[in-house]
Amino acid sequence: MGKQPYVCGLDAAVDVIDGKWKVLIIWALNHQRCRFGELRRMVPGVTEKVLTQQLRELEADGIVHRESYDTKPPKVEYSLTELGDELNRALGPLGAWGKRRMAALAEAGRG
Amino acid sequence: MGKQPYVCGLDAAVDVIDGKWKVLIIWALNHQRCRFGELRRMVPGVTEKVLTQQLRELEADGIVHRESYDTKPPKVEYSLTELGDELNRALGPLGAWGKRRMAALAEAGRG
DNA sequence: GTGGGTACTTACCTCGATGTCAGTGGGGGC
DNA sequence: GCCCCCACTGACATCGAGGTAAGTACCCAC
Numbered sequence: 001m002g003k004q005p006y007v008c009g010l011d012a013a014v015d016v017i018d019g020k021w022k023v024l025i026i027w028a029l030n031h032q033r034c035r036f037g038e039l040r041r042m043v044p045g046v047t048e049k050v051l052t053q054q055l056r057e058l059e060a061d062g063i064v065h066r067e068s069y070d071t072k073p074p075k076v077e078y079s080l081t082e083l084g085d086e087l088n089r090a091l092g093p094l095g096a097w098g099k100r101r102m103a104a105l106a107e108a109g110r111g
Numbered sequence: 112m113g114k115q116p117y118v119c120g121l122d123a124a125v126d127v128i129d130g131k132w133k134v135l136i137i138w139a140l141n142h143q144r145c146r147f148g149e150l151r152r153m154v155p156g157v158t159e160k161v162l163t164q165q166l167r168e169l170e171a172d173g174i175v176h177r178e179s180y181d182t183k184p185p186k187v188e189y190s191l192t193e194l195g196d197e198l199n200r201a202l203g204p205l206g207a208w209g210k211r212r213m214a215a216l217a218e219a220g221r222g
Numbered sequence: 223g224t225g226g227g228t229a230c231t232t233a234c235c236t237c238g239a240t241g242t243c244a245g246t247g248g249g250g251g252c
Numbered sequence: 253g254c255c256c257c258c259a260c261t262g263a264c265a266t267c268g269a270g271g272t273a274a275g276t277a278c279c280c281a282c
Contacts, residue, residue: 006213007155010134010202013209020270023121036229044118050270052230073228073279090208091121097201098124102117131240147259161240163260184249184258 001061016061016087019054021046023091026080029064030088033079063087112172127172127198130165132157134202137191140175141199144190174198 002015017023021043028034028042040051055078058064063084069075080088113126128134132154139145139153151162166189169175174195180186191199 001216004216006209007135008138008206009208009210009213010138010206011209012213012216013205014128014134016209016212017125023125024118027119027121037227047271048230049232049272053270068229071228074230074277076229087208090204093201093204094124095119095121097120097198098117098122098127099120101127102120102123105112105115105123148257158241159260160242160262164240179259182258185247185260187259 013087013090016058016063017091019057021050022054022058025051025054025058026063026084026088026091029078029080029084033077036076036078039078058084124198124201127169127174128202130168132161132165133169136162136165136169137174137195137199137202140189140191140195144188147187147189150189169195 006012024043059066065079065081067077117123135154170177176190176192178188
């Protein structure tokens with residue numbers, strides 16, 4: 001866990017979200033449980049190292065659940081925890097706001 | 112404005128929020144319009160340089176409004192725009208989630 | 223036996239956001 | 253005269269998140 005103590009709830013929430021790819025990871029896991037490789041393909045641009053790193057942090061914060069099957073070709077599945085699901089729902093309005101902003105920017109771009 | 116193109120709305124929203132002090136600035140401006148010095152005192156830890164910087168970025172993104180009065184001791188007032196207010200409302204659920212997390216962490220801390 | 227896929231780890235490097243500190247040009251208080 | 257307050261600006265330093273590239277160990281397909 002990050003800095004602490006937090007000034008307010010927003011501060012505490014942003015701390016969990018903080019990381020270049022975390023919201024995209026959470027977003028990807030919203031729809032389905034994913035294997036490591038799938039996740040990497042769903043979050044274009046992440047490197048394996050950083051993906052692992054951020055997944056570990058999200059796991060430590062109780063947002064994602066990691067389940068590894070001890071099979072011959074290794075298999076690991078990631079999914080959102082209950083807490084992660086709540087976080088995802090809390091991010092909904094923010095995503096909607098951002099969507100409107102994207103639309104506005106596109107509009108302005110076309111002129 | 113940041114990177115672009117955005118993968119999703121959440122991505123676009125986080126881009127605006129991105130900056131060590133921005134959510135705290137928005138949070139502070141939620142309740143009242145503020146002068147520069149007031150803002151600095153309300154966001155403990157920011158330096159003048161960075162506060163100025165982040166205010167400029169928020170202004171460029173249409174989140175805050177800057178109004179300077181050409182008086183003998185300079186006076187500048189910052190406030191949220193309509194868009195900024197919408198963003199602030201969109202951040203509400205996230206703040207609430209973070210508040211619950213803070214409570215949970217405090218609980219765990221006490222044992 | 224060469225190459226690809228699984229899920230990582232490790233050492234090293236880069237670069238930009240942030241911090242530090244000093245300067246600006248007045249005004250007012252003591 | 254000296255210092256603080258206002259709202260900044262600019263040069264310089266730091267530091268850590270993230271990127272790069274290679275290695276691991278094992279299996280399967282061709």
